[in-house]
Every structure is written in C-alpha cells, then in structure tokens.
Amino acid sequence: MTDKPFSPAAERNREPILAVLREHFAARRRVLEIGSGTGQHAVHFAAALPHLQWQTSDLPANHAGIRAWLEAAALPNALPPLALDVRMAPWPARGFDAAFSANTLHILGWAEVEAMFRGLDAALDADAVLAIYGPFKRGGLHTSDSNAAFDAALRAQAAHMGVRDLEAVDALAAGIGLRRVAEVAMPANNLCLVWRRG
Template sequence: MDKPHSPACERNREPILAVLREHFADRRRVLEIGSGTGQHAVHFAAALPHLVWQSSDREDNLPGIRAWLDAAALPNTPAPRMLDVAGNWPAGPFDAVFSANTLHIMAWSEVQRLFAQLPAVTTGDALVIIYGPFNDEGRYSSDSNAAFDQWLQARGAHMAIRDAGAVDALAGAAGFILIDDIAMPANNRCRVWRRSRD
C-alpha cells in the first residue's frame, strides 16, 4: 500500500526530537499513543536506537503504520498495537509515553480515560510527553490557535484545544507531576510529566 503522509509530521519532527533526546535519554520502552501515519514512530526510533518504540492507534490506522515500519525495517519498532483509549491497552510496563496532536481530537471523556489508565501501564518513574496546542486558563495562546479551535469544533463538537491546567489536574490525579513545559513552533507545546513513586 502507499504509505500515508502527514506534512505536519515532517514539520514538527525535529523540534519534538530535540525534546525527546533530552527527556528520554535514560528511557528504554516508549508507548506512543495515537501514532497516526507512523512517520513519527519511524523517525524517532531511528534517531533514538536505545528505545523500543511501541506505536499504537485505532484499528483503521494500523495498516498505514505497518507500511512505514515495514519500509524502515528498524530493530526497535515492534508491530503496532491496537489502542482505543476507552478500550484495552497494550501490556506494559512502559517507562515513557509519548503522544502528539491527540488531546484536541479526542472527546474530553477520552482524555480523562487516557490519564486514568496510565498508572496501569507505566513504571513508577515513567515520563509522559504530550505535544500539541494548549490553552492557558481558558485563553488561546495565539490567534491561529483560536482559529484552529473553531475549525476543530466545526468538525466535531467533542473536539477542542485543551486547557493546560485541566490536563495537569488529570495527570496529577494519576500520580504524574509536571516537570517541563517547552514552547514549540507554530504555537504548540511539549508538556512533560513524571510519575511520582509516592
């Protein structure tokens, strides 16, 4: 099959990789939630060979992800796993979790489910990195994000840019503490949480 392609993945992969190089330097096993086309999985796994990069997504995206993984033939990319956040999750434990451009696509109940499920699949010191747009106390960070949010809600009433504080509250309830918040190109952010052993 022709591999699916996202221009956004090509644009954002290097800035994201810089964050992953720093925060995942001592990690070993990463669960990527919502791997989409599979482009990120291949790029990051090739650049970070010390990581086993476990891609995952809903069933209809798995063939495209497999096409990217098969073409790259990397030793650290096992077959993609089916993951619907409201259903069954791949068995862990993972010491790192990564997701890009997913929270604003999911319904809020699915975002809640995502964070609630993390303790069951992660190690006691796991890191979670989520890339995408965030609001701050209900305010948009840019006019372009305001326009993007309007576009999202025209596509589906369940979609919206999420408020950073509300997401932090979900992470905190699951035992994860915010340790970094990195400004990224195009008014996006990489937010990093660490699981507290307590």
C-alpha cells in the same frame, strides 16, 4: 499497501519534538506511543533514539499506514502497532517507562482524554515519563489567534473536539502521580509538555 500515508505537520514538527525527547527520554527503555497516526513519528524517533523500544499504537483503521512506514524503515526497535482505543480495555500492562502522544488531545473528546490518563495509569511504571505535543489553552484562553481559529474549526467539524486547557490536563496527570517537569515552546504555537512519576 504500497503508498505510505504522509502528514506534512508530522514532517515539520519531528525535529523540535525529537530535541525534547533526546533530553527527557535519554534514560528510558520502553515507550508507548498513543495515536501513532501515519507512523512517521515512530520511525523518525526510533531511528534517532536506538536505545528505545518504540511501541506504536492506534485504532485498527490506521494500522496499515503505520505498518507501511515500519516496514520501509525496518528498524528493530520500532514495533508493530497495538490496537488501542483509549476508551476501552485492554490497555497494555505496566512495563512502559515512557509514553508519547502528538496531536491527539484536541481530536479526542474530553471523556476520552480522561480515559487515556486512566489507561496510562495502568501502563506506566513508577518512574515513567510522559511527553505530549500539541496546542493548549492557558487559563481558559487561547495563546494565539491561530490556535483560536484552529479550535473554532475543530468544533465546527465535531462538537467533542477542541484545544484543551493546560491546567485541566495537568490535573489529570497529577491524578495519576505525574508531575510536570518541562514545558517547551514549539513552532506554530504548540507546546511539548513533559511529566514524570515518582
């Protein structure tokens, strides 16, 4: 594969997300990225945070694009993608003290979001930190007109997709021992949410 896939959104949001990760992943060592997509975030964050071992993962159909970004960057701390379907075993065994995911929860069906947190329960260490970026509803209501329009477009595309309730995701996190420690407003009415275990 010669051409790398490119996401304009990943290019736009990488610096605001990096600012959050610099703070909350400062004492972390091994990060599992769920849904690495194009691979752009992985190479940007691994380059900026060389103390981290950044483990990419996604469905096999996306691996060629991720590998293209990783090979071009040639970073020793950005690892080739694991084949990971959140609904299915095997998940990586415990040994990650951090996890990150961007723009995935509104693409997954709710049952898949629940499965993702079950998998994280097995993969994350006792003191792990989880950071998730994307749009969220609050109290069942959209936080902006643009998010409401985005949600409607998602649901028109596929009934299982949609912007998730922050409180519902918080409950899933709490169910695996994660306590929310940060909520950072991001551009384009998104949030970066951070939870910690222990």
